[in-house]
Amino acid sequence: MTRDTDQELRRGWTTGACATAATKAALMRLWGGVFPAEVGIVLPKGETPVFPLALAEAGDGWVRVGITKDAGDDPDVTHGALIVVTVSTSDGGVVFRAGPGVGTVTKAGLPIGVGEPAINPVPRQMMTDVVAAVAKDYAVTPDVVIEISVPGGEALAQKTWNPRLGIVGGLSILGTTGVVRPFSCAAWIASIHRGVDVARADGLTHVAGCTGATSERVVQGLYDLPDHAMLDMGDFAGGMLKYLAKHPVPWVTIGGGIGKITKLAQGAVDLHSARSQVDFAALAKMAGRPEVAQANTALEAYTMAGPPLADAVARQALNAISARFGGMRFDIVVIDRAGVVIARAGA
Structure with a gap:
């Protein structure tokens, strides 16, 4: 059953x-x-x-x-x-x-x-x-x-x-x-929306949404952003981007690890592992490396293909969100587990 x-x-x-x-x-x-x-x-x-x-x-x-x-x-x-x-x-x-x-x-x-x-x-x-x-x-x-x-x-x-x-x-x-309601996404997404509202009311022209604490720390330091410019995006890229499309801020940075940003590049906006998966065949084509299709994780694919893959993922993620949520300037920051920036696009 x-x-x-x-x-x-x-x-x-x-x-x-x-x-x-x-x-x-x-x-x-x-x-x-x-x-x-x-x-x-x-x-x-x-x-x-x-x-x-x-x-x-x-x-x-x-x-x-x-x-x-x-x-x-x-x-x-x-x-x-x-x-x-x-x-x-x-x-x-x-x-x-x-x-x-x-x-x-x-x-x-x-x-x-x-x-x-x-x-x-x-x-x-x-x-x-x-x-x-x-x-x-x-x-x-x-x-x-x-x-x-x-x-x-x-x-x-x-x-x-x-x-x-x-x-x-x-x-x-x-x-x-x-x-x-147990494990509802509604409260988290509502907090993202309130973060956008506060940033706009304070006249901020640059905000950032990151997938986790490491990427948030790196992106905040990279641009010297105040705390209230950092939107608690987590896996809810769609919840953030859809609200920003209706309540725009001139410049939006998205930061995260290679796995989450690859999902974004492939069109997903809910980045949770239970709700979206990396298409490794498509990733292999992007990298021009057939062996990438056999990878188990995006991180493994990166170890196979190296920085050119991270650069391609960042560019495709930027193109995907710019096409879908136009009207704002976007940039992408891809970060490894140690907090090192491995690719950027749109900066």
């Missing part, structure tokens, strides 16, 4: 969903006087998860509730983090604040303005809707301060793209659906 991985993997809930549930439970205590044992919410697509309370505290004019984030089977950096919401009465309307472990936006280009807590628009709307609904239940005015904190969030944020995007002091409260 074929193993259906998608059905077996357990989904989880976003930080935004956890914050919304914590907000609801805290308001029930603030306005109704009693903590619920657990709290259910309705997500944007109609799912109705129920969350147990991991923390429940109250004082004079405030209530604090914590929900432990369960990311399901996704390797989410915030899995197991405590998402804490403290509610109190505001001077009017719903006011969001960043507590310890939640970041603040410092660069333009994100969907939240500079100086605002890094709480994304959909979670804000979910919490605002919960405030309105619970206020109606208790016949009170929906004037609330919602402060979100994540113990240890500042350290966790160093494992995310937040520092590069100009979000300082902690994590973002995220989620467009409230659901974490």
Whole structure:
């Protein structure tokens, strides 16, 4: 029987969903006087998860509730983090604040303005809707301060793209659906898009996408690019290039090892080993070396054919992306495992 991985993997809930549930439970205590044992919410697509309370505290004019984030089977950096919401009465309307472990936006280009807590628009709307609904239940005015904190969030944020995007002091409260789908590419691609937005808002004219840490280090040093010019492309060249085609930056560098760049040269834009493969027969023709067709990896092909093959791969990759994603200047940097540049095209 074929193993259906998608059905077996357990989904989880976003930080935004956890914050919304914590907000609801805290308001029930603030306005109704009693903590619920657990709290259910309705997500944007109609799912109705129920969350147990991991923390429940109250004082004079405030209530604090914590929900432990369960990311399901996704390797989410915030899995197991405590998402804490403290509610109190505001001077009017719903006011969001960043507590310890939640970041603040410092660069333009994100969907939240500079100086605002890094709480994304959909979670804000979910919490605002919960405030309105619970206020109606208790016949009170929906004037609330919602402060979100994540113990240890500042350290966790160093494992995310937040520092590069100009979000300082902690994590973002995220989620467009409230659901974490295991091993989804959506979150990574969304971060690439936000990186483009920040670069454009800052007026950068040159950005770079690289396939890994070594190529990123080399390319950044080669061009002396600031951190926020470095887009976390990884295997998602298509996710980056398609967005750049609609939101262009004048100059785009792509860097990577010979294997990934060969896939790009052969027309692939998803460079993951499970979703694209090197065509060694085509590579042999490119190199003019028939024995390359017997290679097991692009690196082995390079050892057979030498620098002329790397040069040909770089040129063909440049031609492929320039033809498909025109309107910008592109260049290609091919790097070996030691971090040495073995070919360039378009520079």
